Amino acid sequence: MSRLVVVSNRMPLGDKPSGGLVVALKDTMEERGGLWVGITREDASFTGAEMPRSQGLENHPGGPFERKSCSIEASLYDDYYLGYANSVLWPLCHGRTDLLDLRLSFREAYLEVNRQLADALARELRPDDVVWVHDYHLFPLADALRRKGVFNPIGFFLHIPFPSSANVGALSNAGELAEWLSSYDLVGLQTNRDVASCLEVFRTLKESEFLMDGSVRYRDRTVDLKSFPIGIEASAFQKIAQNAEPLPRAAHGPQKLIIGAERLDYSKGLPHRFKAFGHLLETREELRGEVSFVQIASPTREDVQAYREIREQLEQLSGSVNGRFSDINYTPIQYINRMIDRNRLAGLYRHAQVGLVTPLADGMNLVAKEYVAAQDPSDPGVLVLSNFAGAAEQLGDHALTANPYDAAQMADCISQALSMERAERIERHSAMLENVLNEDVDWWASSFLRHLEDKSMGTDFLSLL
Numbered sequence: 531m532s533r534l535v536v537v538s539n540r541m542p543l544g545d546k547p548s549g550g551l552v553v554a555l556k557d558t559m560e561e562r563g564g565l566w567v568g569i570t571r572e573d574a575s576f577t578g579a580e581m582p583r584s585q586g587l588e589n590h591p592g593g594p595f596e597r598k599s600c601s602i603e604a605s606l607y608d609d610y611y612l613g614y615a616n617s618v619l620w621p622l623c624h625g626r627t628d629l630l631d632l633r634l635s636f637r638e639a640y641l642e643v644n645r646q647l648a649d650a651l652a653r654e655l656r657p658d659d660v661v662w663v664h665d666y667h668l669f670p671l672a673d674a675l676r677r678k679g680v681f682n683p684i685g686f687f688l689h690i691p692f693p694s695s696a697n698v699g700a701l702s703n704a705g706e707l708a709e710w711l712s713s714y715d716l717v718g719l720q721t722n723r724d725v726a727s728c729l730e731v732f733r734t735l736k737e738s739e740f741l742m743d744g745s746v747r748y749r750d751r752t753v754d755l756k757s758f759p760i761g762i763e764a765s766a767f768q769k770i771a772q773n774a775e776p777l778p779r780a781a782h783g784p785q786k787l788i789i790g791a792e793r794l795d796y797s798k799g800l801p802h803r804f805k806a807f808g809h810l811l812e813t814r815e816e817l818r819g820e821v822s823f824v825q826i827a828s829p830t831r832e833d834v835q836a837y838r839e840i841r842e843q844l845e846q847l848s849g850s851v852n853g854r855f856s857d858i859n860y861t862p863i864q865y866i867n868r869m870i871d872r873n874r875l876a877g878l879y880r881h882a883q884v885g886l887v888t889p890l891a892d893g894m895n896l897v898a899k900e901y902v903a904a905q906d907p908s909d910p911g912v913l914v915l916s917n918f919a920g921a922a923e924q925l926g927d928h929a930l931t932a933n934p935y936d937a938a939q940m941a942d943c944i945s946q947a948l949s950m951e952r953a954e955r956i957e958r959h960s961a962m963l964e965n966v967l968n969e970d971v972d973w974w975a976s977s978f979l980r981h982l983e984d985k986s987m988g989t990d991f992l993s994l995l
């Protein structure tokens with residue numbers, strides 16, 4: 531049987547905070563086994579001429595799957611990770627071309643890190659390995675591997691939105707994105723909307739040819755593009771939430787709870803959400819003292835300027851809403867700017883009457899699915915979901931859809947959610963739960979890998995003719 535080799539920038543090492551990608555892939559790897567290759571930033575104390583840098587991967591023993599990392603010199607890593615990945619590609623894919631920081635050194639570092647990783651990986655790979663590369667940090671990895679003579683099947687999954695072709699035009703080397711993608715056998719995207727954007731980018735290039743089966747031929751390679759909406763480990767998360775301890779409630783405290791949880795990222799629409807909640811308390815006096823909003827915002831990428839700015843903005847906004855509507859027993863917004871324990875998070879979801887998931891742009895958004903899985907099906911809470919989350923393609927018909935740019939509309943949505951009758955809540959929730967349970971993380975990984983295997987068998991067959 532072939533070995534699965536997953537490659538991503540970050541992998542689970544120790545108890546470092548994880549984003550959505552690591553949460554989802556860890557479940558997949560625990561289930562299937564295989565090798566997970568990640569990148570680590572080389573500690574400054576280990577650099578120096580007398581220490582020859584190892585050309586291979588470093589082993590991290592323990593656990594149900596193998597883990598190896600490729601160590602990258604600190605300043606190169608920073609230009610690749612904080613620079614090209616998070617100050618160019620992340621804003622680009624989330625429609626924030628105003629934040630692009632285009633520097634030659636960032637792009638060079640990005641290509642160099644992908645080359646170094648490809649070097650180490652090429653030495654590690656066995657002929658029957660299936661390689662699955664993840665996310666925007668590693669767009670050029672297959673191209674770098676192919677140049678080293680790697681013929682294994684290589685799939686790619688993009689966890690964040692695919693940029694529009696107009697925005698791709700803002701890159702200094704706009705054509706290279708398609709070039710990188712065409713070195714993969716299969717490119718998986720979160721939604722149909724992303725597949726359409728990706729096709730659009732190929733359409734702008736003269737060399738692209740669109741085949742009957744939906745794949746694209748670009749120069750001498752054929753790549754398949756398809757959506758595979760990512761899921762969560764739904765039944766396990768359901769159990770965690772069922773067993774979570776009830777929240778301590780002050781006797782005279784607010785009776786209803788709204789929850790939001792994310793990395794503190796500008797794509798998640800937190801300032802818009804805080805403003806909408808302020809608008810709700812301003813326009814519906816009867817809710818003051820009755821409803822509180824807990825927002826968990828775990829720190830992330832704090833070395834990037836845009837992230838420091840959003841943090842300040844939220845402190846200011848929560849302060850102003852609280853200053854206006856607080857009372858001795860009442861704090862309207864409880865803004866928690868740190869990571870909390872996963873069990874506690876599950877408990878908060880379960881006991882909150884409303885889950886607010888209102889990003890401005892988001893590949894999928896796992897919090898929406900976790901909130902649904904955590905509810906008591908006989909008395910569930912209501913999901914308020916933005917149309918800009920990938921999750922809206924699956925859950926949008928049964929969640930309450932909010933427009934994050936329109937504070938009054940979002941306030942209406944929250945108010946409707948708070949007063950929704952139980953029968954309607956049950957009906958909406960059961961439809962969403964069915965989807966979250968059926969299209970879970972295992973379904974996602976199996977569908978992607980099955981497709982990659984089918985496609986590669988075709989390739990082998992042709993090469994034998």
Ligand code: GDG
Nearest residue numbers: 549550551553689760869870871872892893894895896897
């Ligand atoms: C990227 C894409 C896509 C959050 N705060 C805490 C905490 N979390 C966990 C959540 C959830 C995960 O982190 C966040 O996942 P998301 O999907 O919401 O967002 P990203 O990190 O931006 O992930 C996204 C995802 O990749 C997967 O493809 O859905 O669109 O942007 O699991 O529960 N976990 C704990 N404490 C916290 O304070 N324990």
